[in-house]
């Protein structure tokens with residue numbers, strides 16, 4: 501809790517600085533990479549970017565859970581590129597089943613609120629079958645501008661029943 505407050509405080513400070521210095525920031529996906537470590541449970545059908553307009557790339561993810569998942573942890577690491585990717589921003593571990601019930605993690609809220617309307621994961625555990633993110637592109641007005649311009653990656657490790665089962669890594673740029 502203390503840690504979450506500290507991060508929130510850090511974010512609101514950064515938010516104010518960015519807003520004042522730079523009124524407009526745009527976001528663009530630059531790459532997506534997913535990998536399954538157990539294909540008898542998790543199958544990656546699609547994980548790629550698609551150009552939908554000039555300067556707009558949409559992210560499509562289609563992952564099948566072949567068995568119900570009741571125990572899902574998400575380990576997120578957010579890195580900024582600067583002579584290689586560095587852990588500039590933050591990392592966080594989220595209990596996904598608890599989160600989807602309580603929406604109790606400020607970092608997960610930032611990410612989830614941006615993509616939830618493009619996804620079918622808005623329900624409680626268990627998860628089974630196709631997990632989808634369809635033609636997702638962040639509309640600029642939805643983005644909380646808390647980061648300086650640059651290249652970023654959000655690395656997401658998904659731990660099902662205490663085993664690292666798959667990763668979804670999304671690369672993007674903010675630019676002014």
Ligand SMILES: *[C@@H]1O[C@H](CO)[C@@H](O)[C@H](O)[C@H]1NC(C)=O
Pocket residue numbers: 538540541567663
């Ligand atoms: C892969 O998932 C299947 C289905 O849940 C499970 O039975 C098996 O033990 C898993 N294999 C490994 C190596 O974790």
Ligand SMILES: *[C@@H]1O[C@H](CO)[C@@H](O)[C@H](O)[C@H]1NC(C)=O
Pocket residue numbers: 545562563564630632
């Ligand atoms: C997701 O992938 C599965 C397996 O290939 C396919 O049957 C399903 O139609 C796909 N869903 C969407 C919405 O593309």
Ligand SMILES: *[C@@H]1O[C@H](CO)[C@@H](O)[C@H](O)[C@H]1NC(C)=O
Pocket residue numbers: 591592593
């Ligand atoms: C963040 O990463 C550090 C170093 O790998 C780790 O010790 C810490 O537990 C992580 N924090 C969270 C909230 O996952």
Ligand SMILES: *[C@@H]1O[C@H](CO)[C@@H](O)[C@H](O)[C@H]1NC(C)=O
Pocket residue numbers: 600622623624
């Ligand atoms: C799905 O999202 C809507 C809007 O955010 C929310 O009101 C609703 O409770 C959610 N449904 C579930 C099952 O979580």
